[in-house]
Amino acid sequence: MTATADFEVRRHDSFGLRLQHLLHGNPVLGPLAVLVVAIVAFSIVNARFFSAANLSLVLLQVTVIATLALGQTLIILTAGIDLSAGAIAVFSSILMALFATDAGVPAPLALLLGFACGTAMGAINGFLVTRIKLPPFIVTLGTLTIFFSLNSVVSNSETVRGADMPGLMTWTGEAIPIGDFRLSYGSIIMLLLFGFFAYALSWTAWGKHVYATGDDVEAARLAGIRTGRVLFSVYTTAGLLYAVAGWILIGRLASASPNVGTEYNLDSITAVVLGGTSLFGGRGGVIGTLIGALIVGVFRNGLQLAGVEVVWQGFAIGLLVLIAVSLDQWIRKVRS
């Protein structure tokens, strides 16, 4: 078998093998199929599910997680993992809220300071991973605890009320009605960010370097890619994205609460995995992640409308994750 014939599908290949090749070439197809099937199934169970109002709710409910998962995707593409995503988002949201209220900083500046803090937290992760050469799992396990602790200290565990904040802080929660579909500014920001990073990963040198570093860091280094810089940029960018998620979160709650988001760290990883991005790095993409986040949202909302008990909702989502990872492994076995 010659190298050029590696991925050619021949006529007599079985259906399973063709599917394997198809998914290998288009990692988004699997999650997309799951999403479509889920939407159809839930619509049959409860007619209310497939209404503009309900579907706009699902989008609203996954906006924060999707934004977090966007940053998480960049990191997982480099074969890393970020357990501190939710902690950075919640801490950034508290910081920007406190800048705008207690510190009396003008709202746009408070917002930028919050973004700067999130970026700095991401940079700390990046520094520890690239310079001190610690495994990402350990680094972010440590910083997760640190950021949540600082978050409690800074906020005194008290919610900052939306009424005390300038309008800009909660602006992301306002929505444009399109018929029955309510599109929030937070969701618009999230979708624009996804568009931007989908482009950046596919069409810029930086994007190619991210994939190369995740696929084989040693080979990438030998090919002249400054892998340390690529990794540092990825963690730092993710920190900024988490801070934006924090701003969207303030809009959603109409307040900044230090006691939310403990589940966000893992929820963001769930969305990435369901979206077909491989935890082994180098394969996947952000559009899959958006679909992955929507799958979680559709299941939570749909199972509730179908009258399924809460206990089983978690069970269903856990099962989905295992199926997604198994599928990923199977696709990677495309014969060479």
Next chain:
Amino acid sequence: MRRFVVAASGLLLVFAGAACNRGTGEPVVGLITKTDTNPFFVTMKVGAQSAAATAGVDLQTFAGKVDGDNEAQVLAIENLISFGAVGFMITPNDSKAIVPAIDRAHEAGMLVIALDTPVEPAEAADATFATDNYEAGRLIGQWAKAKFATEGKDARIAMLDLNANQVSVDVQRDQGFLEGFGIDVADKGRIGDESDPRIAGHDVTDGNEEGGRTAMENLLQKDPSINLVYTINEPAAAGAYQALKAAGREREVTIVSVDGGCPGVDNVAGGVIGATSMQFPIKMAELGVAAIAEYAKTGVKPQNTAGKDFVDTGVQLITDQPQAGVEAKDSAWGKQNCWG
């Protein structure tokens, strides 16, 4: 006389042990809370500290990392045993799993008081100082029943609970509310086994704003005619209100809650929450410290409230829409007595 000398020297030994470890002559009293992030426990800690200063005891505080963190609490008890503490108060993260550690503390001669949440079995602790959560639920249920009767409205009820684990506090508030509203709760120890058609549905909130909002959004999709919302606590209520506001339903829907935290009382004053049942965490901590200080002096253990298997630290309905036949205080009183 001889017995007195033995007792006195025993006490002195305990104090000496504490002194060796802590460097002060005061008896060591422990406070172990579920977390040190929840304002409820932060308030409790502040109350305990001021009571400790008054009673002349050395307060050592510990907390779990997250809700449900049993291990950190076991560790705290082990530390207190090695300090030679006279006793401690604990809000157990895991009511059953903490009992063996409490038994060891008893072997070391300590007084153990459960605060806010009973241990299982309740007798494993010497006393429990807590809110009657069933009563807290019943009060907001009675208030809602009276309000709906006055306005001649049929209720469609959304139940926003804590989580899927049927935790005792969660169960008691939920079932108390339903009973107060006049609904047959079937098994008092289980959420969700009721068949009354007035209940539109249950969902879980994790007791925070985000969870409250998402749960309310989904239940409104399930049944847009919901007009009465029970919430496990005030952060969940604040989140539910945001969902109702986004749907343009906040004026027709009544929210009831439990806690009496200052932000929650502000929400009662602002019309976000119709009525809430206030708890008194500072009182819990003060009574706890006083009881342990008393035990250190005289060896006397605290007594339960008559007819209950715990010391009831009281609950007070707070509302700005008083209903006939339901005793309540307004939000101004609430502001003076709230916590957090």
